[in-house]
Amino acid sequence: MAKIIVTTSGKGGVGKTTTSASFSTGLAQRGKKVAVIDFDVGLRNLDLIMGCERRVVFDFVNVIQGEANLKQALIRDRNNENLYILAASQTRDKDALSIEGVEKVLNDLADEGFDYIICDSPAGIEKGAHHAMYFADEALVVTNPEVSSVRDSDRVLGLLASKTRRAEKGERVKEHLVLTRYNPARVEKGEMLSVKDVQDILAIPLLGVVPESASVLTSSNSGSPVIADAQSEAGQAYTDLVARFLGEDRPHRFMTVEKKGLFNKLFGG
Amino acid sequence: MHPMARTAPALELKGRLLSTTRLRVLRADLAAIETQLADLARQMPQAVKGMAVVLESDESLDLGALLLQLRQHGIQPLGVIDGPLATAATAQGLAVLPRDGRTVRAEAPAAAPAPAPAIAARRDTRIITDPVRSGQQIYAEDADLVVLSQVSPGAEVIADGCVHVYGSLRGRAIAGARGDASARIFVRRFEAELVAVAGIYAVAEQMKDRPRGEPAQVLLRDGKLAIESLGN
Numbered sequence: 496m497a498k499i500i501v502t503t504s505g506k507g508g509v510g511k512t513t514t515s516a517s518f519s520t521g522l523a524q525r526g527k528k529v530a531v532i533d534f535d536v537g538l539r540n541l542d543l544i545m546g547c548e549r550r551v552v553f554d555f556v557n558v559i560q561g562e563a564n565l566k567q568a569l570i571r572d573r574n575n576e577n578l579y580i581l582a583a584s585q586t587r588d589k590d591a592l593s594i595e596g597v598e599k600v601l602n603d604l605a606d607e608g609f610d611y612i613i614c615d616s617p618a619g620i621e622k623g624a625h626h627a628m629y630f631a632d633e634a635l636v637v638t639n640p641e642v643s644s645v646r647d648s649d650r651v652l653g654l655l656a657s658k659t660r661r662a663e664k665g666e667r668v669k670e671h672l673v674l675t676r677y678n679p680a681r682v683e684k685g686e687m688l689s690v691k692d693v694q695d696i697l698a699i700p701l702l703g704v705v706p707e708s709a710s711v712l713t714s715s716n717s718g719s720p721v722i723a724d725a726q727s728e729a730g731q732a733y734t735d736l737v738a739r740f741l742g743e744d745r746p747h748r749f750m751t752v753e754k755k756g757l758f759n760k761l762f763g764g
Numbered sequence: 765m766h767p768m769a770r771t772a773p774a775l776e777l778k779g780r781l782l783s784t785t786r787l788r789v790l791r792a793d794l795a796a797i798e799t800q801l802a803d804l805a806r807q808m809p810q811a812v813k814g815m816a817v818v819l820e821s822d823e824s825l826d827l828g829a830l831l832l833q834l835r836q837h838g839i840q841p842l843g844v845i846d847g848p849l850a851t852a853a854t855a856q857g858l859a860v861l862p863r864d865g866r867t868v869r870a871e872a873p874a875a876a877p878a879p880a881p882a883i884a885a886r887r888d889t890r891i892i893t894d895p896v897r898s899g900q901q902i903y904a905e906d907a908d909l910v911v912l913s914q915v916s917p918g919a920e921v922i923a924d925g926c927v928h929v930y931g932s933l934r935g936r937a938i939a940g941a942r943g944d945a946s947a948r949i950f951v952r953r954f955e956a957e958l959v960a961v962a963g964i965y966a967v968a969e970q971m972k973d974r975p976r977g978e979p980a981q982v983l984l985r986d987g988k989l990a991i992e993s994l995g996n
Binding site: 646649650652653654656657696698 | 894895896897898899900913914916917918919934
């Protein structure tokens, strides 16, 4: 049975698509069969981040409306043969999505033998976000260590607990905190919320802390998820995050300021 | 938890801010009123046509005749402010709206001592174990409410009885929502945005000098809101 995971946040621009891309890639690198779906109808970017924007023929809405079948629309990732991307429509609007349509696509994917289906949610709490989270078994709640993002994530947690299929059946969506754009130097100065501050307010288990990193922009510009960049701290954080998700015990890194010795300060990079 | 009903709802209730004009009757002289209305209609015909008004008067007058005059000029009376016109308004099928200066919530009765209301049968205490998230609203009707987790900023916990939060209260807590002035709020970590008991409320700004993050109870003393530390 395929596990459906939604990447959501409420707040825009916090790293949902970045996380969906790296998380799906990480799972695929571990041999899982993964499909990642862009639910942001009209403002699609998953295809850009995954580097397959020039291979999109049919999209999610085409499949829902029966204009194409799943096999025609799914794009196979160049670097991971068990990773598939379903792009969002850029020309239609959100009304093209329906709960029944989404359900059928998810069921068809499950029938194709996918282990994980990642739903990349748009920002906000309206229809698009609702469709992305409705069938989720688990949720990655992407949050920046910043007051507006935390408030919005809290709102989204409320929706996950009430407006999803699982909630309606009296079950729970398993929630994971992904704290992105973390800057330990600023936290130390008291300019940014710490991991503890955020956990105190959101009260959900921490899956991973992804540090602020220039490599995220570089990666998205080159159409490659940052997890593929082994040098990047953000990439490494995502690798750790996927490992933890699959049950491995990995200590959280990149949460403290690296204290450089005198030698390093003079000669180090 | 019950599964959501699958049938399409017939109604939807939504909040809406409506711009209306208050028409105050200064003198109950229908002839003078008519002259003034005619002048207004001549000077600002676009404004007057279709103008939605709420009527107010300190004297009683022939409401039926007044309504006729207003309607002849295209003015649309929506209702009257509670006062001498109230009874006539109800007879005419118009809304009667509360007087100014009421900051009470809709559920609480007027500040004047109300006759002892028929005691509503108290229901079992409602117990919530999960965090109450921003945007969520929990209402324990005719009961006390106990929250065994935190209440986020932007969340509301409301009870006709007492409200107990055995976690951090960072949102709003309203006790005695139907006017029970003996209701109280008990909080383990007090960081509330707003608290109210029987309609008397205070916002965080007003509670600045209260110790934050400590156990507290909120109650009415002589009709005034008091926030007191709870013993350790």
